[in-house]
Amino acid sequence: MLLADDFFLIAHDDRDGKSRLSQRAVELGLAGALLGELVLEQRILCEGARLRVINREPPSDPLAHTNLATMVAETQHREIRTWLLFLGQTAVDAVGQRMARHGLVEQTTVRRLLRSSTRWVATDINLPTGRVVRLRRLLTGSEPMRVADATLAGLIEATGLTGHVLWDTDQSSYRRLQQAITTLPPPLRDLILQVESAVGEAVLSQRG
Template sequence: MLLADDFFLIAHDDRDGKSRLSARAVELGLAGAMLGELVLEQRILVEGPRLRVINRDPPSDPLSHTNLATMVAEVQHREVRTWLMFLGRTAVEAVGQRLARVGLVEQTQVRRLLRSETRWLPTDINLPAGRVVRLRRLLTGIEPMRVADTTLAGLAEATGLTGHVMWDRDPALARRLQQAIATLPPPLRDLILQVESAVGDSVMSQRG
């Protein structure tokens, strides 16, 4: 499963599709995950607050292909924060549609007072819960963590999803998570830091 797909499923309730985070945190987390997919595919490189395209060959995934093509066309924009904001605006729809195309979620409209809200319901309610359990098993050391798994865990930490995965707040798990993030390649560590900073700024602006 691709990085943003995993984040999407963990970030939404398996019963009603409701977001576990603020809308902005989910958008920024998904945007970070989509950028992470391109880093993992060795199409872009994140260096501190900036990024650059290092390989223009189109990825096999259509959404990643579209994202990379947009970045190539807008090569003058190199700030990670700019791309988090840009991709975040359509991230839920884009990743939801990708999951829907392979039959893992279904789009539905939920009435809320005077407006309706789009939600993405899993076709198998065990799938999102299973992704949460899998990530927890990785963090406890029961299964080995790949780079993509550690990146997912880092994005969960950066956006505030960790409490959903580590529901008992085990200090040993928290330490293991931080140790795992510290072993990531610098481009992925820098990406996680940028997502965390963007989410923090979003929280502060809402309070202001």
């Protein structure tokens, strides 16, 4: 399960595909996960608020390949925030389409009085719940977390989804979550901080 796919499943309701967050928070979280995939593949490096391409070899995943090619073509844009906003514009549909190609979700149209919207609903209702339970088990247990799992946990925290994963646990699980984030490699930790900051600004602008 790729990082953005995992985040997508946790961020949407298992029955109807409705977002558990504001649309902007989901977009930014998914964009951060897509950048995280490239960091994990050692194609880009996040340094503070900026990023740079360190390996132009195309990743095997077509979506990651497209995102990397765009970054290579736009090397003048190095701010992580710029890429979060850019990728966030299409992240929901891009990740949804990627998952649909693997049979994990299917596209549905929700019709309302004056407009309709697209949702991506899991083909197996147990899949999103299973991803939540898996992450919850890692955060409440003692087994070591892989870097990708700790990155997912960091994105969950940065976007405000922690309560959905750790809904009735004690403080030790939250401490384990924070420890997992702080022990991440600096490029991934910097990425999560940028996602958290972008989501925070989005929330404030919506309230304003």
